[in-house]
Each structure stands twice: as structure tokens, then as C-alpha cells.
Amino acid sequence: MATKEAILSKIQILITNKFDTPEEAFAFFDANSDGKLKKSEIVRLLKEAEINGFIRGLVGSKLIEGYDNSGDELIDWQEFKSAVDKIIVV
Template identity: 65%
Template sequence: MATKEMILEKIQILITNHFQTPEEAFAFFDKDSNGKLSKDELVALLKQAEISGFLTGMVAKRLLEGYDKDGNGRIDWQEFKMAINEME
């Protein structure tokens, strides 16, 4: 299974290669524009980052568990930014 570091690296590559800023990436994947990424929106991000198909749901769940600091079941901009900072 892919490690956390490998997954974060793939997300970083996606953001770097396809978006001008992390904010632009966040807005792109926030399909309902509510300022939070749902599990489904995280799955779309992971698929775009070329995380293996059968792993995406499990990885999205783990990302939520690791970065959803307020426990609302979604990743908001501050939580997303925290994940981005881990990539640097």
C-alpha cells in the first residue's frame, strides 16, 4: 500500500503541475463551493493525483481522519493548508 509520504507527494505534484496556487487547487476540487472538501471531493482529488482506483476511498477516509481537526467530516481550507505544509 502507498505510504502517507507517497500519497502526499503525488498530491503535491498534482497541485504544482496543474494549478498556480494551493488555493486554486482547493477551489477546483471544492465542487459545491462550500469551503470544505467532502470525502467524494477528496476521492476526485486523489484520482486526479493518480492514486490507485481501489485505494482512493480508503485513502480519502485516512486523510479525513488525519487532517479533519474539527471533526466535521470535511477538510476546510485551514486543514488543507496544514496538509500542504507537510508536503514542503
């Protein structure tokens, strides 16, 4: 199984190589433009980051669990930005 560091590295590479800003990445993956990423949208991000299909659902759940400060089981822009800021530092 991929390590947390390897997964975060792949997400960082995706965000920095494919998008000009984290805001652009968030908007791209926010398919319904509701200002929040649901699990299926996060799984799409993980697919784009070339995370193994077998673990995408688990990783998506763990990302929500780790960064959803509001408890709505969604990732809003501030929560996404907080996660990205931690990833970029890694």
C-alpha cells in the same frame, strides 16, 4: 499498496504542476463551493493525482481522519492548507 510518502508525493506533484496556488487547487476540488472538501471531493483529488482506484476511498478517509481538526468529517481551507504545508515540506 502505495506508501504514505508516495501518495503525498503524487498529491504534491498534482498541486504544484496543475495549479498556480493551493487556493486554486482547493477551489477546483470544492465542487459545490461550500468552502469544505467532503470525502467524494477528496477522492476526486486523489484520482487526479493518479492514486490507485482501489485505495482512493481508504486514503480519502485517512486524510480526513488526519487533518479534520473540527471533527465535522470535512476538510476546510485551513485544514487543507495545513495538510498542503506538510506535503510541500516532505
